[in-house]
Amino acid sequence: xxxxxxxxxxxxxxxxxxxxxxxxxxxxxxxxxxxxxxxxxxxxxxxxxxxxxxxxxxxxxxxxxxxxxxxxxxxxxxxxxxxxxxxxxxxxxxxxxxxxxxxxxxxxxxxxxxxxxxxxxxxxxxxxxxxxxxxxxxxxxxxxxxxxxxxxxxxxxxxxxxxxxxxxxxxxxxxxxxxxxxxxxxxxxxxxxxxxxxxxxxxxxxxxxxxxxxxxxxxxxxxxxxxxxxxxxxxxxxxxxxxxxxxxxxxxxxxxxxxxxxxxxxxxxxxxxxxxxxxxxxxxxxxxxxxxxxxxxxxxxxxxxxxxxxxxxxxxxxxxxxxxxxxxxxxxxxxxxx
Ligand SMILES: Nc1nc2c(ncn2[C@@H]2O[C@H](COP(=O)(O)OP(=O)(O)O)[C@@H](O)[C@H]2O)c(=O)[nH]1
Ligand SMILES: [Mg+2]
Ligand SMILES: [Zn+2]
Numbered sequence: 195x196x197x198x199x200x201x202x203x204x205x206x207x208x209x210x211x212x213x214x215x216x217x218x219x220x221x222x223x224x225x226x227x228x229x230x231x232x233x234x235x236x237x238x239x240x241x242x243x244x245x246x247x248x249x250x251x252x253x254x255x256x257x258x259x260x261x262x263x264x265x266x267x268x269x270x271x272x273x274x275x276x277x278x279x280x281x282x283x284x285x286x287x288x289x290x291x292x293x294x295x296x297x298x299x300x301x302x303x304x305x306x307x308x309x310x311x312x313x314x315x316x317x318x319x320x321x322x323x324x325x326x327x328x329x330x331x332x333x334x335x336x337x338x339x340x341x342x343x344x345x346x347x348x349x350x351x352x353x354x355x356x357x358x359x360x361x362x363x364x365x366x367x368x369x370x371x372x373x374x375x376x377x378x379x380x381x382x383x384x385x386x387x388x389x390x391x392x393x394x395x396x397x398x399x400x401x402x403x404x405x406x407x408x409x410x411x412x413x414x415x416x417x418x419x420x421x422x423x424x425x426x427x428x429x430x431x432x433x434x435x436x437x438x439x440x441x442x443x444x445x446x447x448x449x450x451x452x453x454x455x456x457x458x459x460x461x462x463x464x465x466x467x468x469x470x471x472x473x474x475x476x477x478x479x480x481x482x483x484x485x486x487x488x489x490x491x492x493x494x495x496x497x498x499x500x501x502x503x504x505x506x507x508x509x510x511x512x513x514x515x516x517x518x519x520x521x522x523x524x525x526x527x528x529x530x531x532x
């Protein structure tokens with residue numbers, strides 16, 4: 195996703211609209227306070243859109259909630275303390291600790307939380323549309339920056355004959371060697387779906403990948419009651435829930451949750467630090483910091499431990515090339531250098 199540049203006037207307009215919205219929400223809250231609220235209880239945000247969060251209780255009842263002003267921005271997957279204000283409505287009064295957070299810049303360049311408390315991110319690949327290895331590396335860097343494990347899924351296995359599969363296997367084998375599990379699936383033949391279910395069990399996961407690789411098809415195959423969930427949300431909000439714009443958390447039948455955030459196909463590397471970049475390259479990690487110069491770019495500098503390792507075959511040359519390109523891109527990016 196490219197960063198949209200806004201004129202000063204557009205930015206002011208957006209700010210004004212947001213203030214007005216906050217004021218309206220504040221007035222609603224004042225009215226609720228006068229009416230009295232139920233006891234504080236724990237809940238999970240399973241959908242989030244604009245000023246409204248859908249909070250689910252432990253016994254899986256859903257409430258349409260507004261949040262108190264001082265909580266900052268909330269995200270799908272957030273644990274919250276909330277109080278009922280009606281049969282289907284409530285007020286979020288506190289935000290629980292986040293063990294991980296995926297954020298992206300909004301139109302105004304502010305970091306906007308997209309999904310909280312992720313345990314894993316699944317990168318979906320397919321023979322069609324094709325991907326570059328650099329793209330996979332970018333995904334893995336972004337995932338390492340969130341601090342969660344990544345998993346590679348090669349979908350549309352049904353489209354591959356033995357020779358084509360061997361080529362992709364060879365391309366993806368280095369990732370398996372550095373610790374990223376690789377699953378082969380087909381949402382059409384259901385091949386590998388049991389393995390994928392097992393990989394997603396008892397954790398909160400997010401699927402990412404280029405448009406057309408089959409993410410929605412996989413989610414549908416994994417979630418038989420997806421439509422029921424969407425209908426329940428529509429009934430609660432009094433309007434159609436647009437899965438193209440609303441992030442949603444689904445419970446997997448075998449345990450574990452899947453967060454579907456339609457906006458996340460790729461990641462912005464602009465938010466990523468050099469440390470994050472290094473974390474995304476566990477194959478380079480043993481050598482980084484061993485170069486003669488502490489600011490070594492691992493290009494032409496003498497005494498470069500990374501280049502020596504690559505020359506001895508300990509680092510795949512392609513991965514080193516990708517690391518160099520990403521490092522150069524980070525240094526060129528105005529924001530991401532922290
Ligand atoms: N042959 C084949 N086609 C698939 C498979 N999974 C998805 N597709 C097709 O790929 C296209 C894109 O799928 P979709 O789930 O919308 O991809 P998304 O953009 O990643 O959500 C659709 O035409 C699907 O029918 C698969 O396992 N095998
Ligand atoms: Mg889709
Ligand atoms: Zn070096």
